[in-house]
Each structure stands twice: as C-alpha cells, then as structure tokens.
Amino acid sequence: MLLVVVLAVALAFLAWEGWQRLENQQQRLDELAQKADNSATQADLADLNERLESGEAERNQALESTTNAMQQAFSEYRSEVNNTLDRVLAQLSQDQDADEREWLHAEAAYLLRLANQRLQLERDVEGAAALLRTADSVLNSADNPALTPVRREIASELAALDAVPRVDRTGIYLALNAQQERIATLRLAQEVEEQPVSSSIEEPPTGTFQRQLARFGEELKDLVVVRGHDEAMEVLITPEQESYLRQSLRLILEQSQLAVLKEEQALFEASIDKALDLLNRYYDTSRSETQGVISRLEEIKQTNVTPELPDISRSQQALAEFIENRYESRGGES
Structure with missing residues (x-):
C-alpha cells in the first residue's frame, strides 16, 4: 500500500509538472500570436489612414471645384435676373410716364x-x-x-x-334658444295629476256573505263607468316617449337656428312648422305658457333670413x- 501511494504521488507530481510546461508553452504561443496580430493591425491601420487622407484630399478638391462652379453659375444667373428686372422696370417706368x-x-x-x-x-x-x-x-x-x-x-x-334689409341673425338665434328653454318647462296634453284615493265605505261591512257581496257590487258600479266612443282613443305617452318627444323638438329648433346662420329660408320655415306641429299635437295648448311659445315661434317664422341681393x-x-x-x-x- 505504501508503494502504491508513493507511485501515485510520483505520477501526480509528474502530471502536474507536465501540465505546467504545456501551459507555459501555450502562453508563449499566445504572446507570439498577439505580437503578430498587432504588427498586422498597425500595418492595416497605416494603410487605411493613408487611403483616408488621399480620399479626403480628393473630396476637398471636388468640393472646391463644385463650389466654384456653383458660384460662377449663381453669379451669371443673378446678372441675368438683374438685367431682366431692369428691362421690366424700364418698361413700367415708360408706361407710368x-x-x-x-x-x-x-x-x-x-x-x-x-x-x-x-x-x-x-x-x-x-x-x-x-x-x-x-x-x-x-x-x-x-x-x-x-x-x-x-x-x-x-x-x-x-x-x-x-x-x-339688415337681418339680425344673432337676435333670431338667441330668440329661438329662449323658446327652447321655455318649451322644456311646458306640460304635455296627456299628463295626469295624481289624486288621493277616497272610499265611500264609511263603516265595515256587516251581515251575511250574500249581503256583503251585494253591497260590494253597488259600490263597484259607482266606481266603474263605461262610455262609448266613435273614434279610437289615443294611447297615453310613456316616459320614454315623452323624453324622445322633447328631444326631437329641441333638435328641430336647433335645425332652424342653423338655417338662420346658413341663410336658408326654406329650411328655416320648415323647421319652425315642424316645431309648431309638435306643440299643437302633444302639448297642452289650453295653457297660456304654451300659447305664448306658439305665438312667438309664429312671429319668428315671418322673418326673412335670406333677403334678395x-x-x-x-x-x-x-x-x-x-x-x-x-x-x-x-x-x-x-
């Protein structure tokens, strides 16, 4: 075992020493290669620098030649323009004289x-x-x-x-805007006010079931009234339809304002006619506020926004x- 250990140590020492020698040789080879590369790079750089200096000299010479040619051409062009301008001014001076x-x-x-x-x-x-x-x-x-x-x-x-005639378009525009604000507060013709529910039954029903049922029938007759109509009844407007109606009326009046600015008489009158039709059909015309808006719109409609020139x-x-x-x-x- 001791001999084996000694041989193993000896082999390890020899292997390490051989490795060190190989590493030193590789290092010397790398240094030689680097020196060769540096020598080649310096030669290339010197050659490249020489070529750059030569190219820069040629470029400067070409630039100088081009600049001289452009200066000469510009000088000739300026001289020609000056001569032409002198002739034109002379002709104008003769005409003026x-x-x-x-x-x-x-x-x-x-x-x-x-x-x-x-x-x-x-x-x-x-x-x-x-x-x-x-x-x-x-x-x-x-x-x-x-x-x-x-x-x-x-x-x-x-x-x-x-x-x-002078048309006060700003005044007409503002007048239509004021009517829009008034229309927003008007009541529709089909709006129904809430009323408290009242009952004619003053005392609780008494007696037999048949007597109570007969009394209930009498009360029901007083509450329900059936009437005949020759014409169809108009359906009540829902809240969504009311919002749509008011929005449509506002857009129609804005269209009439645009017609005033664009001086389109036909569109101006047609828009106001549409607004008046909606007011008369769906709004409560028995109220003074509604009648005031209708009268004002009819008055504005008479304005001539496109006078003949x-x-x-x-x-x-x-x-x-x-x-x-x-x-x-x-x-x-x-």
Whole structure:
C-alpha cells in the first residue's frame, strides 16, 4: 500500500509538472500570436489612414471645384435676373410716364371685382359696400371726367345695397334658444295629476256573505263607468316617449337656428312648422305658457333670413369697357 501511494504521488507530481510546461508553452504561443496580430493591425491601420487622407484630399478638391462652379453659375444667373428686372422696370417706368392714371384704373377694376365676389359668394352686404366706396375714391383720384358714367353706376349700386334689409341673425338665434328653454318647462296634453284615493265605505261591512257581496257590487258600479266612443282613443305617452318627444323638438329648433346662420329660408320655415306641429299635437295648448311659445315661434317664422341681393356688376362692366376703349384709342393713335 505504501508503494502504491508513493507511485501515485510520483505520477501526480509528474502530471502536474507536465501540465505546467504545456501551459507555459501555450502562453508563449499566445504572446507570439498577439505580437503578430498587432504588427498586422498597425500595418492595416497605416494603410487605411493613408487611403483616408488621399480620399479626403480628393473630396476637398471636388468640393472646391463644385463650389466654384456653383458660384460662377449663381453669379451669371443673378446678372441675368438683374438685367431682366431692369428691362421690366424700364418698361413700367415708360408706361407710368405715359399715363399714371392707368394704375388707378386697374386698382379700381380690382376693387369692383372683389366687391361682386364678396356679395355673391359671402352675401356680405356691408363688405361689398365698403369696397365700392373705396373704388369710387380711387376713380375720383384719377380725375378723369370720362369716368363719370362708372361712378354713376357705383352710386346707384351703393343705394341698392343700402336698401337691403339688415337681418339680425344673432337676435333670431338667441330668440329661438329662449323658446327652447321655455318649451322644456311646458306640460304635455296627456299628463295626469295624481289624486288621493277616497272610499265611500264609511263603516265595515256587516251581515251575511250574500249581503256583503251585494253591497260590494253597488259600490263597484259607482266606481266603474263605461262610455262609448266613435273614434279610437289615443294611447297615453310613456316616459320614454315623452323624453324622445322633447328631444326631437329641441333638435328641430336647433335645425332652424342653423338655417338662420346658413341663410336658408326654406329650411328655416320648415323647421319652425315642424316645431309648431309638435306643440299643437302633444302639448297642452289650453295653457297660456304654451300659447305664448306658439305665438312667438309664429312671429319668428315671418322673418326673412335670406333677403334678395341687388346686382352690382354694372359698374364693373362699365369700367371694363372704359379701359378697353382707352387701349383701343391708344393703339389707333400709335
């Protein structure tokens, strides 16, 4: 056993010593490989750096060449634009020297065209009138008696615009809103008030069962009344139907408000008619509050939210004819 132990220790020592030698050799091999890699990496880096410097030099040269070309092209373009602008300004200066009033005529024509667009597209009576007054002031500055017919048409159109009735759309909108609030408090025609139950039986029934049954039959006859009707009875409105009815009426009045803002007369009147029909059919018209709302809605319905607009294009046509005749006369003279 001692010999076996000694041999085992000897083998272990030899194995450890061999392992240490292998590890030292592997470490030296790794160091050599790392040195080789470092040498190769430094060479690659040097080559890459050289190529980068060469590429950067070429890029700088190309950028400088492109910049010079762009500067030259921009300089030529600016010179051409300046020359063109000088020619245009010279031509305009000659036209202005020929007759300064041509600019005033063109400005007045533009204002008249804008006034027509404002009236026809936006139905802005006050804006169109302001543009007409500005155009008349410009024509007055031209100081040309030949423009008198044009200014006469402008004066006539201003008078027509002044005659257009002004619609207080904000007031109508608020009036309809006030009626909505009043309708929310009105009573329906089928609302039934709760009444206390009263009994005509003053004393408890006495006597035999047949006597009590006969007395109960007499009492029942007094409570139940049967009536005949030629027409069908209208079904009572449920709470859900009442809520739907009030909501529908509110939406109809909001539709009439929208018609006021959009200046749609037919929709405005039709919406109020629907509201009046619901009020007369389902609300208690015997009450003064309901009659007051109906009367106010009928009064609002008479409002003309889309007044007829005049034609203000005659002044624009007259000025266009004046400018055309002026150019023709100048062409004939030349």
